[in-house]
Amino acid sequence: MDFVELLKAALFGLVEGITEWLPISSTGHMLLLNEFVTLNVSKDFWDMFLVVIQLGAILAVCVLFFRQLNPFSRKKTPEERRGTWRLWAQVVLACAPAAIIGIPLDDWMEEHLGSPFVIAGALIVYGIAFIVIENMRSSAPTGAHFARKGSVGSLGPDESARIQRVQDLDWKTAMGIGVFQILSIVPGTSRSGSTIIGGLLLGCSRVVAAEFTFYLAIPVMVGASGLRLAKYFIKGNTFTTDQTAVLAVGCIVAFVVSLLAIRFLMNFVKRHDFKPFGWYRIVLGIAVIAYFLLAR
Numbered sequence: 001m002d003f004v005e006l007l008k009a010a011l012f013g014l015v016e017g018i019t020e021w022l023p024i025s026s027t028g029h030m031l032l033l034n035e036f037v038t039l040n041v042s043k044d045f046w047d048m049f050l051v052v053i054q055l056g057a058i059l060a061v062c063v064l065f066f067r068q069l070n071p072f073s074r075k076k077t078p079e080e081r082r083g084t085w086r087l088w089a090q091v092v093l094a095c096a097p098a099a100i101i102g103i104p105l106d107d108w109m110e111e112h113l114g115s116p117f118v119i120a121g122a123l124i125v126y127g128i129a130f131i132v133i134e135n136m137r138s139s140a141p142t143g144a145h146f147a148r149k150g151s152v153g154s155l156g157p158d159e160s161a162r163i164q165r166v167q168d169l170d171w172k173t174a175m176g177i178g179v180f181q182i183l184s185i186v187p188g189t190s191r192s193g194s195t196i197i198g199g200l201l202l203g204c205s206r207v208v209a210a211e212f213t214f215y216l217a218i219p220v221m222v223g224a225s226g227l228r229l230a231k232y233f234i235k236g237n238t239f240t241t242d243q244t245a246v247l248a249v250g251c252i253v254a255f256v257v258s259l260l261a262i263r264f265l266m267n268f269v270k271r272h273d274f275k276p277f278g279w280y281r282i283v284l285g286i287a288v289i290a291y292f293l294l295a296r
Helices: 003-019 026-033 043-052 054-064 078-112 116-139 171-185 191-201 206-234 241-268 275-295
Strands: none
Touching: 003 026, 003 054, 003 241, 026 043, 026 116, 043 054, 043 206, 043 241, 054 206, 054 241, 078 171, 078 206, 116 191, 116 275, 171 191, 171 206, 191 206, 206 241
16 A cells, blocks of 8 residues: 555645635635645546545534534424424525526536636636625624614624524525525535525525535535445446545545544634635635646
8 A cells, every 4th residue: 555645635624624615615626626636536536536525524413513503402402303303494495596507507517618718717706705795794884784684773784684593594595695606516616615605695604604504515426436336336446445445534634634624714703804714715726827828
């Protein structure tokens, strides 16, 4: 077993764990990292690895939010259990648009929109979107565009957001966030970025937008991983011992790092807005364009 390959897998797991949850595009970062650090694997395995490594990241959500997501908990009242089932139904509803549109386009998007310049363009465009949206929210008097019904005083844009708790999320807003998730089929957009933007525009606080994004990731990423594994095996591929080790290391590192990244983001958005992520995306997008223009 090549120890260097395991170190590379750990590096990809590190990048996946950080970028999957921060709204800066995990796929974009993984594809860019592959320009400098390349796993010694077949193309079929790499395409599968790029998606299935997300299972490690999604397990972190299940661990951190187990109580909120567990409808069978005996510590919950009957009303709380009904609320949890309602949340799961909203998650499934919100995943429907991306599944209906994303699954048929999966192969086409991978073939035609995986270039560094598309990734860079998406990084920049949605980076600008984060900055513009946060500026809109901060400039609105007493949170006028996002205010709760009957709110008064000098509340900031997040305190006066219409939806302050995930439990208060209505069906229309959940579906709307799911529609925004469709944007993430373009590499470089960021699944978390697109749904957080949707949540902010539809009146969610930053915490609610981020938390619901985490919940949406569970069926989306499990489904995407299952689909990619099915394609991998249908082509007649199998896992060697070394490939199994590479995938396992990537997933384990992604899981551990995701635990830290999710906690960081939830604490960050309680005190700050998303503009730093917007600026990061713009700078990274410009750097990517400059690098590939010079490289060619």
